[in-house]
Amino acid sequence: xxxxxxxxxxxxxxxxxxxxxxxxxxxxxxxxxxxxxxxxxxxxxxxxxxxxxxxxxxxxxxxxxxxxxxxxxxxxxxxxxxxxxxxxxxxxxxxxxxxxxxxxxxxxxxxxxxxxxxxxxxxxxxxxxxxxxxxxxxx
Amino acid sequence: xxxxxxxxxxxxxxxxxxxxxxxxxxxxxxxxxxxxxxxxxxxxxxxxxxxxxxxxxxxxxxxxxxxxxxxxxxxxxxxxxxxxxxxxxxxxxxxxxxxxxxxxxxxxxxxxxxxxxxxxxxxxxxxxxxxxxxxxxxx
DNA sequence: CTTGACCCTCTAGCGACTAGAGGGTGCATA
DNA sequence: TATGCACCCTCTAGTCGCTAGAGGGTCAAG
Numbered sequence: 001x002x003x004x005x006x007x008x009x010x011x012x013x014x015x016x017x018x019x020x021x022x023x024x025x026x027x028x029x030x031x032x033x034x035x036x037x038x039x040x041x042x043x044x045x046x047x048x049x050x051x052x053x054x055x056x057x058x059x060x061x062x063x064x065x066x067x068x069x070x071x072x073x074x075x076x077x078x079x080x081x082x083x084x085x086x087x088x089x090x091x092x093x094x095x096x097x098x099x100x101x102x103x104x105x106x107x108x109x110x111x112x113x114x115x116x117x118x119x120x121x122x123x124x125x126x127x128x129x130x131x132x133x134x135x136x137x138x139x
Numbered sequence: 140x141x142x143x144x145x146x147x148x149x150x151x152x153x154x155x156x157x158x159x160x161x162x163x164x165x166x167x168x169x170x171x172x173x174x175x176x177x178x179x180x181x182x183x184x185x186x187x188x189x190x191x192x193x194x195x196x197x198x199x200x201x202x203x204x205x206x207x208x209x210x211x212x213x214x215x216x217x218x219x220x221x222x223x224x225x226x227x228x229x230x231x232x233x234x235x236x237x238x239x240x241x242x243x244x245x246x247x248x249x250x251x252x253x254x255x256x257x258x259x260x261x262x263x264x265x266x267x268x269x270x271x272x273x274x275x276x277x278x
Numbered sequence: 279c280t281t282g283a284c285c286c287t288c289t290a291g292c293g294a295c296t297a298g299a300g301g302g303t304g305c306a307t308a
Numbered sequence: 309t310a311t312g313c314a315c316c317c318t319c320t321a322g323t324c325g326c327t328a329g330a331g332g333g334t335c336a337a338g
Contacts, residue, residue, distance in 0.1 A: 023294075023295060027294090040303075041317090088248060091248065106231065108199060109234065116220065120219060124213075126224065146284095162327090
């Protein structure tokens, strides 16, 4: 088992960019690791586990603040995980809303696009639809 | 017909914030209007039309750059509006992709949430699922 | 003449990175 | 041993589309 990792190895192992790892350290999401003689960051297995958790949570769309909360909760081993459930459900609801918004948008755009007769700008239905009250060109 | 508008009136008429209008001017999206004796911006009907166009496009999710392109195209009255169609369809496709991504995400989250037995953190399925390889707490 | 709503410019902040300048380190190879 | 190259370091600024605030000036009503 390789326990010590450079930032590049950690990046490779977790599919994160080096700059992003440094950024997570800067905002206090990932604890600062020990440094080598040449001032290189030296990561341990624990960092790998934490960063993997962060990556997976971010991939699932949780915000940085939510990830922070989730990690804080995870460290309280004996407490109820209801709070975790709450965060996950809030996030799920936010996504449901976003899908609804985008679906409505898509429908509006479809109406717009269907109306295009592919003639000149002057009688373009798309541009007309975008102008709520007869758009006049400059000059 | 009221032809002259202060920035506040224009904001009210278009449902845009005053700061946003100034921002649009700054980035060259909305042309800078004439100034009054007291250095107030003085908008005309043309500004109202352009800003309405911008608002509507933005509400439909077009990026600032896309709006810029659309407005540029709209001013070429005699040319084909095929280019407009292309932009609209690109945008429509981007939204389709976003909806697909979010739907996949929602499904993953649902699996996660269903697995929660609402016990302690130590055996929380959500946290387990987030840790791709047994998450160990700090300390 | 004062109050208060409006307007002005300029700057910094949001979230979550990303990119670049300008340098130092570490290791393999000629 | 020199050199080349990949990797690492810090610091700063940029991305997108606004939003918010400081610190002022203008204008119309009472």
